[in-house]
Amino acid sequence: MVNAPSIIDTAWHPLATGCPPDWASGWGQDRYGVFVEFTLQEITQRLRWIPPGRFWMGSPEKEPGRYDNEGPRHRVTFSQGFWLFDTPCTQALWEAVMGNNLSRFQSPTRPVEQVSWDDAQTFLSNINEQIPGLNLVLPSEAQWEYACRAGTETAIYTGELTISGKNNAPALDPIAWYGGNSGVDFDLADGEDSSGWVGKQYPHTRAGTHPVKLKRANPWGLYDMLGNVLEWTQDRWHENYQGAPTDGLAWEGQNINGRHTLRGGAWDGKARFVRASSRVDRSLSYRSDLISFRCARVQS
Numbered sequence: 001m002v003n004a005p006s007i008i009d010t011a012w013h014p015l016a017t018g019c020p021p022d023w024a025s026g027w028g029q030d031r032y033g034v035f036v037e038f039t040l041q042e043i044t045q046r047l048r049w050i051p052p053g054r055f056w057m058g059s060p061e062k063e064p065g066r067y068d069n070e071g072p073r074h075r076v077t078f079s080q081g082f083w084l085f086d087t088p089c090t091q092a093l094w095e096a097v098m099g100n101n102l103s104r105f106q107s108p109t110r111p112v113e114q115v116s117w118d119d120a121q122t123f124l125s126n127i128n129e130q131i132p133g134l135n136l137v138l139p140s141e142a143q144w145e146y147a148c149r150a151g152t153e154t155a156i157y158t159g160e161l162t163i164s165g166k167n168n169a170p171a172l173d174p175i176a177w178y179g180g181n182s183g184v185d186f187d188l189a190d191g192e193d194s195s196g197w198v199g200k201q202y203p204h205t206r207a208g209t210h211p212v213k214l215k216r217a218n219p220w221g222l223y224d225m226l227g228n229v230l231e232w233t234q235d236r237w238h239e240n241y242q243g244a245p246t247d248g249l250a251w252e253g254q255n256i257n258g259r260h261t262l263r264g265g266a267w268d269g270k271a272r273f274v275r276a277s278s279r280v281d282r283s284l285s286y287r288s289d290l291i292s293f294r295c296a297r298v299q300s
Contacts (some may be wrong), residue, residue: 014049016039016298019283023133032221036083038131041096047083048221049278052148054078057145058241058277061130063155064163065272068262069240069279076142078248084139085294086146087111087212087223088231089123097127104289105188109211111229111292117284120232120293127295139296141279144263148226148276150219155275156226157218165199169271175216176273178229183207183265192268194290208289209267226274230262231291237261237281259283268289 015034020027025039034049058073062097074213092108094115095101102114115123124136139147148157155161156171161170183194183204191206195257213223234250237259244252259281265274272278282291 003079011097019134024130027119029228030221032217032219035086035221038094038134040127040131043090043092043096045090045093046086047295048147049081050078050084050143050220051081052078053146053151053153055146055149057142057244059155059275063275063277064161065278067278068198070277072241074241074244074246076146076246076248077208078146079145080299081251082139082143082299083224083297084143085296086217086221088229088292088294090212094123097123097130104190107210107211110209111224112210113229113289113292114287114291115232116287117228117232117282117286123293124295127275131269136295136297136298138232138293139232141261141263142245142248142250143296144231145276146248147220147222148264150222152219153274153278157276158216161198161271161275163271165201166270167197167199168201170201172271172274175218175264176224177210177215177267178227178265178269178271179207179267181242182210182227182272183249186210194268196267206268207267224277225264226263227269228267229264229268230280230288230290231240231264232291232293233261233263235261253292262291 024036037044037046050133056073057076088111091101091103094112106271146273149258150157152253161171162283172178180201184202191208194207195205200290217223249276262280
């Protein structure tokens, strides 16, 4: 276990007392904030502390690339913080928990994909059984966007987004794998033919996922929140935010054909889909090489 951090945060968090949870294999603090880690079969996963606070969920009506399902913009308040994986679930962690690998683009450090919402729930059940007290869940849609924005209000967490072509938004290049750059340095034989993709930021002919943590993290130390893979949330799909909860909890209730919400955009995504407010929906059993998840832990 690493040494106890020197706590400098002004917001209370669970490690401020100097008592890490029993399941932790490491913890500390760096320029991004507080983190805690667990280890399973020599695979270590880091979670970042997401502090309590308030934010505007959704996009302004004049944001480039906006869809109507991103509004109305509304204020959400988190009365308590939560933990969140600093990356999408990797194939290495998935294999340690599940004993198999569903992914098309196989390598241990890439995100697991071809994962349905139901598959993610099975993973959560299994890992929570294997590591008592871990109690992981899928993040709510509000938790996901709050963590992605990390205190910002712009289209992406580094600023405004200028869309120069369907697959061309240069501001995405430092932080996200998307349709404009996902073929750059792609190193697997089983790549998607991207030669016909229009308006690309860079020329490329084969594309797919990339290992996690190759792009810049957001201000709270979260990698690949935008691009690389779409991520399941706990929320059922709703066509807009009319009547959405304002406490950050998952939005249950009626929805269309049992569909759930995904966030973040993916490696084949057009630039407009790779924004903090962009949202899409799929059925519970839907699998795709575009889709993965990351886990959250709500502090009791």
